[in-house]
Amino acid sequence: MIKFENVGLRYGVGPEVLSDIHFTLESGSFHFLSGPSGAGKTSLMRLLYLGIRPTRGQMAMFGQNISEMNRYEMAKIRQKIGVVFQDFRLLPHLSAFDNVALPLRIQGKKEKDICKNVEELLKWVGLGDHMRRLPHTLSGGQQQRIAIARAVVTKPRLLLADEPTGNLDDEIGYKLMILFEQLNKTGTTIVIATHNEQMMDKFRHAKLVLNHGELSVETPRIGKIKKILNEVF
Amino acid sequence: MGLKFPRKKDRSLGVSEKHTYDIPLDKGSGRIFLTALIGLMVFLMLLSVSAAYILNDFAKQWQTGLEGKWTIELPVIDENGEMLLEKDINQTVEKILSALKEFHSVEHVSRLSDKEISDLLSPWFETDNISNENGIILPVPVLISLDMRQTGARTAHDIRMELENIAPNARLDRHESWLEELLRLTGSLRLVAVLVTLVISAAGILAVAGAMQSRMAEHKDSVELLHLMGAEDTYICRQFQRHAFIISSQGAVIGLIICALFIYGLGLFLEGREETILPSFAPNLTFWAAFIAVPFVIVGLSVLSAKWAVLQRLQKML
Incomplete structure (x- = not known):
């Protein structure tokens, strides 16, 4: 479903922040994206949500080569992707309800269906009483839940989340991971960028590990072996 | 009993108003400036169009009044x-x-x-x-x-x-030479009025286009976010077009009212003074149709220039 071949990325005339990235994400897979700070996680996420174009290599999403897409096709591909940004990127003049409803309005859904879906989702993430509040009046955790609700409200084919549980307490964080797993079971491909080792241990999925701009893939079994080896030696 | 509830939803309470724009274009000081500018443009355009129309009417009256009329002067x-x-x-x-x-x-x-x-x-x-x-x-x-x-x-x-x-x-006067000069003068004035109208239209298009591009720069993050959610250029553009429509409509109404009052005042001032030198002018249906059409033209041009400016800028974004 997503294929990167020898993808490289540099900003301006600076050094490459991602080099020869080569991987395939199958439809319905669940991956964590990890690596030390500055390894290029955010850049890789930006490439995945089509926020930037690679400076070299080939990127294909949902069977279409990115470099050959026109603006209309690009918009349609983006509608299949849900993104939870690290800094949430909520629109400050819109209520929690309207922020979550935004992707549905962009897709031209009927207002009646929007109301039903958004209310249901906001209640589910525990913000049923705060639907008409503006983001700046809500806590960081509440804002993060709005950002997550906005990313999943369209039932996207690909969900990208950058540190989605960073500001949440364990219980809410666990609940949201369950939501991601449920989405994954319905066929949504999930990529979660995180530093949270505990969470990666608890929900055992394949890892994309970035180090100095280079990517390696670890299955849960390899990850476990590595962990044992690290503990022994 | 003595409790009072806020009748209108208040932003200071952190409660949102009714959803209107995905991008907060309805907020900001530039809005008043642009409304006033469009009001002024509509006012000037209405004056130019009225002047062109009145001069045209005068020229017609002079021509038809002297058609087939000759004069002999006997000193x-x-x-x-x-x-x-x-x-x-x-x-x-x-x-x-x-x-x-x-x-x-x-x-x-x-x-x-x-x-x-x-x-x-x-x-x-x-x-x-x-x-x-x-x-x-x-x-x-x-x-x-x-x-x-x-x-x-x-x-x-x-x-x-x-x-x-x-x-x-005795001298025969066919009125041709002075009528020709008079018609040339009114023709030139009409041309000036039409040019002024065109210049005002061009200034309006540029002002709205510039304002829309500056609003885009101001809300670059929001526009980018909408793009990332899969919004097509036309979806984003419609928000700016609606903004341009509302602002230019408000400006057009203000300009129309001011110009109507100005012309009414001018009419009162000139009442009884102009008839002996200038032909009388009675606005007909065509004049009123042109007068009313001007604000609509300005609103239409504003919306089109907003569309053009926003699409130009969006094309440069990913």
Whole structure:
């Protein structure tokens, strides 16, 4: 479903922040994206949500080569992707309800269906009483839940989340991971960028590990072996 | 009992108002400036269009009023500047009238009365200076008015030849030269009015386009976020177009009201003053249609220029 071949990325005339990235994400897979700070996680996420174009290599999403897409096709591909940004990127003049409803309005859904879906989702993430509040009046955790609700409200084919549980307490964080797993079971491909080792241990999925701009893939079994080896030696 | 609840949802309480824009274009100080600018443009455009229309109407009235009308001027003083005797003048006039009545090309010929001459000259002179109860006291020429069936150069030549025999100092005025100059002047003024209208339209298009691009720069993050959610350029563009529509509609209404009041005030000021020099102007349906169309044109141009400016900028984004 997503294929990167020898993808490289540099900003301006600076050094490459991602080099020869080569991987395939199958439809319905669940991956964590990890690596030390500055390894290029955010850049890789930006490439995945089509926020930037690679400076070299080939990127294909949902069977279409990115470099050959026109603006209309690009918009349609983006509608299949849900993104939870690290800094949430909520629109400050819109209520929690309207922020979550935004992707549905962009897709031209009927207002009646929007109301039903958004209310249901906001209640589910525990913000049923705060639907008409503006983001700046809500806590960081509440804002993060709005950002997550906005990313999943369209039932996207690909969900990208950058540190989605960073500001949440364990219980809410666990609940949201369950939501991601449920989405994954319905066929949504999930990529979660995180530093949270505990969470990666608890929900055992394949890892994309970035180090100095280079990517390696670890299955849960390899990850476990590595962990044992690290503990022994 | 004594409790009061806020009737309107208040932003300070952290409760959102009704959802209108995905991008907060309705907020910001630039909005008032742009509304005022469009109001001013509509006002100026309405004035230009009105001026062009009125000048056109005047030119038509002048043309149709003088169509088939010639005048013969018979001086009342001789070559030495001495006043001619009224009896001689009357005899000459009678001869001219009799001779011209024989012309098939002349439908009607008559001498203008002192009162008619006095009325013609009154815009430039105090009436008392022109005539008294004994008649005209200024040495104004006798005027003979001709209603013509044919107005060709041949007819003019024949009449001049006849006048040469009766009164060599009489002059035939076909009104062509001064009418031509007057029409040229009104034509130039009309052209200026049309050019002013075009310049104002161009300024309006540029002002709205510039304002929309600056609003885009101001809300770059929001626009980018909408793109990342899969919003097509047309979806984003529609928000700016709606913003341009609302602002320009408000400006157009303000400009229309101010211009209507201005024209009404001007009408009151000029009441009774202009009729003697200028033809009267009664706005007809076409004038009002053009007057009402101007604000709609400005609103349409604003929306189109917003669309053009926003799409230009969006094309440069990923």
